[in-house]
Amino acid sequence: DAGVIQSPRHEVTEMGQEVTLRCKPISGHNSLFWYRQTMMRGLELLIYFNNNVPIDDSGMPEDRFSAKMPNASFSTLKIQPSEPRDSAVYFCASSLRRRQETQYFGPGTRLLVL
Amino acid sequence: TQLLEQSPQFLSIQEGENLTVYCNSSSVFSSLQWYRQEPGEGPVLLVTVVTGGEVKKLKRLTFQFGDARKDSSLHITAAQPGDTGLYLCAGIPSYDKVIFGPGTSLSVIP
Numbered sequence: 344d345a346g347v348i349q350s351p352r353h354e355v356t357e358m359g360q361e362v363t364l365r366c367k368p369i370s371g372h373n374s375l376f377w378y379r380q381t382m383m384r385g386l387e388l389l390i391y392f393n394n395n396v397p398i399d400d401s402g403m404p405e406d407r408f409s410a411k412m413p414n415a416s417f418s419t420l421k422i423q424p425s426e427p428r429d430s431a432v433y434f435c436a437s438s439l440r441r442r443q444e445t446q447y448f449g450p451g452t453r454l455l456v457l
Numbered sequence: 458t459q460l461l462e463q464s465p466q467f468l469s470i471q472e473g474e475n476l477t478v479y480c481n482s483s484s485v486f487s488s489l490q491w492y493r494q495e496p497g498e499g500p501v502l503l504v505t506v507v508t509g510g511e512v513k514k515l516k517r518l519t520f521q522f523g524d525a526r527k528d529s530s531l532h533i534t535a536a537q538p539g540d541t542g543l544y545l546c547a548g549i550p551s552y553d554k555v556i557f558g559p560g561t562s563l564s565v566i567p
Contacts (some may be wrong), residue, residue, distance in 0.1 A: 401535050434500075445502045
C-alpha cells in the first residue's frame with residue numbers, strides 16, 4: 344500500500360510568492376495532520392482534520408497560512424504571502440481514526456523562501 | 458501547558474556503545490509513543506507504551522514507561538550507524554490529544 348504522498352518534495356520560492364503544498368493521506372484514514380519542523384522549534388502541529396473537518400487549528404501561525412481538505416483523499420496547505428521565516432520542512436501525516444493512534448508521516452516538503 | 462522534555466538534545470557515540478535517552482514531563486500520560494526520524498524522512502513509530510512500569514523490547518532497543526506514567530526512556534544496546542536519527546517521544550494526555558517532544562538527535566559513528 345502507498346504511504347502518505349506529499350508534493351512537491353522541494354520548493355524554492357521568493358518572498359511574497361504563494362506556496363501550495365499538497366498531501367494525499369493513506370486510503371481509509373480519517374485523520375490528517377500538517378506539521379512544520381525546524382531546528383529551532385522542532386515538530387509543530389499546524390492543523391488537524393478529522394473526517395475532512397478541521398478539529399484543531401491552534402498551531403496555524405497567522406492568517407498567511409490556510410489549509411483545506413475538500414475530500415478524504417486530498418489536502419492542501421497554502422502560504423500567501425510567503426516569508427523567509429516560513430522556511431522549514433512541512434510534513435503531512437494521517438492516522439486511522441484519532442490523533443493518539445499511530446501517525447504515518449509523508450516524506451515532507453522542504454520549503455526555502457528567499 | 459503540558460510539555461515534554463527530552464535529553465540529551467544531541468548525542469554522538471561510537472558504533473558498539475550503549476546509550477539511553479530520556480523523555481520527561483510533569484504531566485501524566487495515558488500512553489506514550491516513540492518515533493524515529495531518519496535524515497531526510499518523516500518520523501516512523503517504533504513503539505507505544507501504555508502501562509506504568511511497562512518495558513518493551515524491539516531488537517536492540519528497550520523502551521520503559523515510568524511507574525507514574527510521566528516519563529519514559531529508550532535504551533539502545535550496541536548502537537549501529539543505522540540507529541542514527543532523531544528520536545521523538547509523543548505523549549498522549551487524554552483522548553484525541555498528542556504532544557511531541559523536541560527530540561534527541563543521535564549520531565552513531567562507524
